[in-house]
Amino acid sequence: MSEGTKQRKGAREANESTRQSLLLAAREAFVAGGLEGARVDDIALRAGSNKQLVYHYFGSKDGLYTAVLEQVYQEIREQEAALHLDMFPAEEAMRKLIEFSFDYLRQSPGFVRLLVDENIHFGRHLKETSTVREMNRPVIDLIAQTLERGVADGVFRRGLDPLHVYLSIAGMSFFYFANIHTLSRAFSRNLEDEAEMEARKAHIVDFALNAIRVRSDGGALP
Incomplete structure:
Protein backbone atom coordinates (compact mmCIF):
# COMPACT_ATOMS: atom_id res chain seq x y z
CA MET A 1 0.00 0.00 0.00
CA SER A 60 -28.25 20.89 9.96
CA LYS A 61 -29.59 19.82 13.33
CA ASP A 62 -32.58 18.34 11.54
CA GLY A 63 -30.25 16.39 9.28
CA LEU A 64 -28.43 15.06 12.33
CA TYR A 65 -31.75 14.10 13.93
CA THR A 66 -32.75 12.22 10.77
CA ALA A 67 -29.42 10.37 10.78
CA VAL A 68 -29.99 9.31 14.39
CA LEU A 69 -33.45 7.99 13.50
CA GLU A 70 -31.98 6.05 10.59
CA GLN A 71 -29.38 4.58 12.92
CA VAL A 72 -31.84 3.39 15.58
CA TYR A 73 -34.12 1.82 12.97
CA GLN A 74 -31.15 0.07 11.42
CA GLU A 75 -30.20 -1.40 14.78
CA ILE A 76 -33.61 -2.92 15.53
CA ARG A 77 -33.99 -4.28 11.99
CA GLU A 78 -30.52 -5.87 12.13
CA GLN A 79 -31.36 -7.56 15.42
CA GLU A 80 -34.64 -8.84 13.99
CA ALA A 81 -32.79 -10.29 11.01
CA ALA A 82 -30.32 -11.97 13.37
CA LEU A 83 -33.20 -13.98 14.87
CA HIS A 84 -33.29 -16.08 11.65
CA LEU A 85 -36.99 -16.69 12.12
CA ASP A 86 -37.25 -18.55 8.83
CA MET A 87 -35.40 -21.43 10.51
CA PHE A 88 -38.22 -22.06 13.00
CA PRO A 89 -41.74 -23.46 12.67
CA ALA A 90 -44.22 -20.66 11.96
CA GLU A 91 -45.78 -20.40 15.42
CA GLU A 92 -42.42 -20.53 17.19
CA ALA A 93 -41.10 -17.87 14.81
CA MET A 94 -44.00 -15.55 15.62
CA ARG A 95 -43.53 -16.16 19.34
CA LYS A 96 -39.86 -15.24 19.07
CA LEU A 97 -40.68 -12.08 17.13
CA ILE A 98 -43.29 -10.97 19.67
CA GLU A 99 -40.93 -11.61 22.57
CA PHE A 100 -38.11 -9.80 20.79
CA SER A 101 -40.33 -6.77 20.11
CA PHE A 102 -41.19 -6.50 23.79
CA ASP A 103 -37.68 -7.12 25.12
CA TYR A 104 -36.10 -4.70 22.67
CA LEU A 105 -38.25 -1.85 23.94
CA ARG A 106 -37.63 -2.87 27.53
CA GLN A 107 -33.89 -2.67 26.95
CA SER A 108 -33.99 0.43 24.73
CA PRO A 109 -35.96 3.21 26.42
CA GLY A 110 -34.12 5.72 24.25
CA PHE A 111 -35.66 4.18 21.14
CA VAL A 112 -39.13 4.72 22.61
CA ARG A 113 -38.39 8.35 23.48
CA LEU A 114 -36.99 9.10 20.03
CA LEU A 115 -40.05 7.68 18.30
CA VAL A 116 -42.40 9.57 20.61
CA ASP A 117 -40.49 12.78 19.84
CA GLU A 118 -40.59 12.17 16.08
CA ASN A 119 -44.35 11.64 16.30
CA ILE A 120 -44.63 15.02 18.02
CA HIS A 121 -43.09 16.37 14.81
CA PHE A 122 -45.60 14.40 12.70
CA GLY A 123 -42.92 12.06 11.36
CA ARG A 124 -41.57 14.78 9.06
CA HIS A 125 -37.95 13.60 9.27
CA LEU A 126 -38.86 10.04 8.35
CA LYS A 127 -41.01 11.35 5.50
CA GLU A 128 -37.91 12.82 3.90
CA THR A 129 -35.77 9.67 4.05
CA SER A 130 -36.23 6.57 1.93
CA THR A 131 -33.63 4.72 3.99
CA VAL A 132 -35.99 3.90 6.86
CA ARG A 133 -38.73 2.74 4.49
CA GLU A 134 -36.27 0.34 2.86
CA MET A 135 -35.10 -0.89 6.27
CA ASN A 136 -38.64 -1.61 7.47
CA ARG A 137 -39.83 -3.53 4.41
CA PRO A 138 -38.03 -6.82 5.30
CA VAL A 139 -39.84 -7.27 8.63
CA ILE A 140 -43.24 -7.03 6.92
CA ASP A 141 -42.08 -9.47 4.24
CA LEU A 142 -40.85 -11.81 6.96
CA ILE A 143 -44.18 -11.70 8.77
CA ALA A 144 -46.01 -12.32 5.50
CA GLN A 145 -43.87 -15.38 4.80
CA THR A 146 -44.29 -16.66 8.36
CA LEU A 147 -48.07 -16.27 8.18
CA GLU A 148 -48.12 -18.12 4.87
CA ARG A 149 -46.12 -20.96 6.40
CA GLY A 150 -48.49 -21.03 9.35
CA VAL A 151 -51.51 -21.25 7.05
CA ALA A 152 -49.85 -24.09 5.14
CA ASP A 153 -49.16 -25.87 8.44
CA GLY A 154 -52.77 -25.39 9.54
CA VAL A 155 -51.91 -23.29 12.61
CA PHE A 156 -52.67 -19.73 11.40
CA ARG A 157 -55.89 -18.48 9.89
CA ARG A 158 -56.09 -17.09 6.39
CA GLY A 159 -56.58 -13.48 5.30
CA LEU A 160 -54.31 -11.73 7.80
CA ASP A 161 -52.67 -8.49 6.68
CA PRO A 162 -48.96 -8.70 7.68
CA LEU A 163 -48.73 -4.95 8.26
CA HIS A 164 -51.67 -5.00 10.67
CA VAL A 165 -50.21 -8.02 12.44
CA TYR A 166 -46.95 -6.11 12.86
CA LEU A 167 -48.75 -2.98 14.06
CA SER A 168 -50.64 -5.02 16.66
CA ILE A 169 -47.51 -6.75 17.91
CA ALA A 170 -45.44 -3.57 18.04
CA GLY A 171 -48.31 -1.43 19.31
CA MET A 172 -49.09 -3.49 22.39
CA SER A 173 -45.48 -3.34 23.54
CA PHE A 174 -44.86 0.27 22.50
CA PHE A 175 -47.94 1.58 24.29
CA TYR A 176 -46.83 -0.14 27.47
CA PHE A 177 -43.33 1.35 27.49
CA ALA A 178 -44.27 4.76 26.09
CA ASN A 179 -46.82 5.19 28.90
CA ILE A 180 -45.31 3.07 31.66
CA HIS A 181 -44.90 5.95 34.12
CA THR A 182 -48.41 7.36 33.76
CA LEU A 183 -49.99 3.91 33.74
CA SER A 184 -48.12 2.99 36.92
CA ARG A 185 -49.41 6.12 38.67
CA ALA A 186 -52.94 5.87 37.28
CA PHE A 187 -53.43 2.27 38.40
CA SER A 188 -51.22 2.35 41.52
CA ARG A 189 -49.19 -0.58 40.20
CA ASN A 190 -45.47 -0.51 39.52
CA LEU A 191 -45.38 -1.60 35.90
CA GLU A 192 -41.62 -1.01 35.83
CA ASP A 193 -41.16 -4.01 38.12
CA GLU A 194 -39.48 -6.96 36.37
CA ALA A 195 -42.23 -9.37 37.40
CA GLU A 196 -44.88 -7.01 36.01
CA MET A 197 -43.00 -6.70 32.73
CA GLU A 198 -42.64 -10.46 32.40
CA ALA A 199 -46.36 -10.88 33.06
CA ARG A 200 -47.14 -8.23 30.45
CA LYS A 201 -44.90 -9.93 27.88
CA ALA A 202 -46.54 -13.31 28.50
CA HIS A 203 -49.97 -11.70 28.07
CA ILE A 204 -49.00 -10.04 24.78
CA VAL A 205 -47.56 -13.28 23.40
CA ASP A 206 -50.69 -15.22 24.36
CA PHE A 207 -53.03 -12.48 23.10
CA ALA A 208 -51.26 -12.08 19.75
CA LEU A 209 -50.88 -15.77 19.00
CA ASN A 210 -54.51 -16.48 19.85
CA ALA A 211 -55.53 -13.72 17.46
CA ILE A 212 -53.83 -15.35 14.48
CA ARG A 213 -54.34 -19.05 15.27
CA VAL A 214 -56.91 -21.33 13.70
CA ARG A 215 -59.55 -22.30 16.27
CA SER A 216 -59.24 -25.71 17.90
CA ASP A 217 -62.46 -26.78 16.18
CA GLY A 218 -60.83 -26.11 12.82
CA GLY A 219 -62.58 -22.81 12.09
CA ALA A 220 -61.05 -19.38 11.90
CA LEU A 221 -61.40 -17.02 14.83
CA PRO A 222 -64.01 -14.36 14.01
Missing part, protein backbone atom coordinates in the same frame (compact mmCIF):
# COMPACT_ATOMS: atom_id res chain seq x y z
CA SER A 2 1.42 3.36 -1.04
CA GLU A 3 1.89 6.20 1.41
CA GLY A 4 -0.83 8.20 -0.34
CA THR A 5 -3.28 5.30 -0.11
CA LYS A 6 -2.52 4.91 3.60
CA GLN A 7 -3.13 8.60 4.17
CA ARG A 8 -6.46 8.54 2.33
CA LYS A 9 -7.54 5.45 4.27
CA GLY A 10 -6.53 7.10 7.55
CA ALA A 11 -8.47 10.23 6.64
CA ARG A 12 -11.60 8.20 5.79
CA GLU A 13 -11.36 6.31 9.08
CA ALA A 14 -10.90 9.58 11.01
CA ASN A 15 -13.89 11.11 9.25
CA GLU A 16 -16.07 8.09 10.02
CA SER A 17 -14.92 8.06 13.64
CA THR A 18 -15.84 11.73 14.01
CA ARG A 19 -19.20 11.16 12.35
CA GLN A 20 -20.00 8.25 14.64
CA SER A 21 -18.98 10.24 17.72
CA LEU A 22 -21.35 13.02 16.69
CA LEU A 23 -24.15 10.51 16.10
CA LEU A 24 -23.66 8.96 19.54
CA ALA A 25 -23.59 12.35 21.25
CA ALA A 26 -26.64 13.50 19.29
CA ARG A 27 -28.55 10.37 20.17
CA GLU A 28 -27.96 10.96 23.87
CA ALA A 29 -28.99 14.59 23.54
CA PHE A 30 -32.14 13.87 21.53
CA VAL A 31 -33.18 11.10 23.93
CA ALA A 32 -32.73 13.48 26.85
CA GLY A 33 -34.33 16.60 25.40
CA GLY A 34 -35.91 15.78 22.06
CA LEU A 35 -35.23 17.69 18.88
CA GLU A 36 -36.25 21.02 20.37
CA GLY A 37 -34.32 20.60 23.61
CA ALA A 38 -31.01 19.47 22.13
CA ARG A 39 -28.44 22.11 21.18
CA VAL A 40 -25.81 21.69 18.48
CA ASP A 41 -23.13 23.29 20.69
CA ASP A 42 -23.79 20.75 23.44
CA ILE A 43 -23.78 17.84 21.00
CA ALA A 44 -20.43 18.92 19.58
CA LEU A 45 -19.04 19.33 23.09
CA ARG A 46 -20.21 15.82 24.08
CA ALA A 47 -18.50 14.44 20.98
CA GLY A 48 -15.27 16.32 21.64
CA SER A 49 -15.73 18.11 18.35
CA ASN A 50 -17.02 21.45 17.09
CA LYS A 51 -20.40 22.41 15.72
CA GLN A 52 -19.05 23.23 12.27
CA LEU A 53 -18.45 19.51 11.79
CA VAL A 54 -22.12 18.84 12.58
CA TYR A 55 -23.06 21.02 9.63
CA HIS A 56 -20.27 19.52 7.51
CA TYR A 57 -21.45 15.92 7.99
CA PHE A 58 -25.19 16.37 8.44
CA GLY A 59 -26.13 19.76 7.01
